[in-house]
Amino acid sequence: xxxxxxxxxxxxxxxxxxxxxxxxxxxxxxxxxxxxxxxxxxxxxxxxxxxxxxxxxxxxxxxxxxxxxxxxxxxxxxxxxxxxxxxxxxxxxxxxxxxxxxxxxxxxxxxx
Amino acid sequence: xxxxxxxxxxxxxxxxxxxxxxxxxxxxxxxxxxxxxxxxxxxxxxxxxxxxxxxxxxxxxxxxxxxxxxxxxxxxxxxxxxxxxxxxxxxxxxxxxxxxxxxxxxxxxxxxxx
Numbered sequence: 001x002x003x004x005x006x007x008x009x010x011x012x013x014x015x016x017x018x019x020x021x022x023x024x025x026x027x028x029x030x031x032x033x034x035x036x037x038x039x040x041x042x043x044x045x046x047x048x049x050x051x052x053x054x055x056x057x058x059x060x061x062x063x064x065x066x067x068x069x070x071x072x073x074x075x076x077x078x079x080x081x082x083x084x085x086x087x088x089x090x091x092x093x094x095x096x097x098x099x100x101x102x103x104x105x106x107x108x109x110x111x112x
Numbered sequence: 113x114x115x116x117x118x119x120x121x122x123x124x125x126x127x128x129x130x131x132x133x134x135x136x137x138x139x140x141x142x143x144x145x146x147x148x149x150x151x152x153x154x155x156x157x158x159x160x161x162x163x164x165x166x167x168x169x170x171x172x173x174x175x176x177x178x179x180x181x182x183x184x185x186x187x188x189x190x191x192x193x194x195x196x197x198x199x200x201x202x203x204x205x206x207x208x209x210x211x212x213x214x215x216x217x218x219x220x221x222x223x224x225x226x
Contacts, residue, residue, distance in 0.1 A: 006171065031211065032211060032212065034214055034215070035212075036215075040224035041216060042219070043203065043216050043217035043219050043220055044155075044203075044215075045214070045217070046214030046215065049212045049213065051211055051212055056226050089155065091215075096211075097167065097168075098143045098160065098162070098207060098209065099157065099167075099168060100145075100157070100215065101157070102147075102154060102155040102156075102157075103154070105154065
């Protein structure tokens with residue numbers, strides 16, 4: 001059973017704060033690490049797919065880094081806005097088969 | 113691109129009844145996945161298909177669950193007989209067979225078994 005852990009489980013920040021959360025995954029047999037954003041009553045939407053150690057990806061105020069040797073990825077949100085409130089999921093893909101194992105997510109609430 | 117389409121959006125049924133959930137993946141996607149979301153376990157993979165062939169069904173809880181993909185544009189997840197503990201949101205997702213492709217999720221089916 002693959003262990004994909006996300007921390008913290010939940011997070012409350014004020015509008016304008018910058019924040020980050022962590023995804024840890026097995027450091028062996030790495031193929032890809034996915035980040036998804038999941039708003040309440042909607043479906044998860046892909047943010048990033050990261051494949052190389054040292055990868056950094058950015059989309060607007062959201063960015064992510066990847067360390068495959070130690071098995072972790074960070075997601076950063078700069079200047080949080082209320083519309084950033086969502087659950088952020090990471091998913092580990094080990095090996096070339098397309099099976100993703102999801103973490104339980106970090107629930108972010110941004111207070112105006 | 114209409115996205116992944118699931119039906120129904122909501123299903124309420126009585127214990128013991130058969131339930132069929134439906135999914136139409138994005139055209140051209142090689143992979144189709146069925147996930148179940150619960151508070152306790154988060155998003156757990158039930159089964160996935162590659163080119164309509166089931167690859168891994170180790171996440172299917174028990175024999176009451178079955179899934180089929182008769183062609184590239186349609187899949188079903190069936191629960192027979194349904195039980196209250198099957199109540200959850202069931203997501204279908206599809207993806208392409210490349211190393212950096214994300215999954216595309218449908219809107220989910222919220223199943224309530226009373």
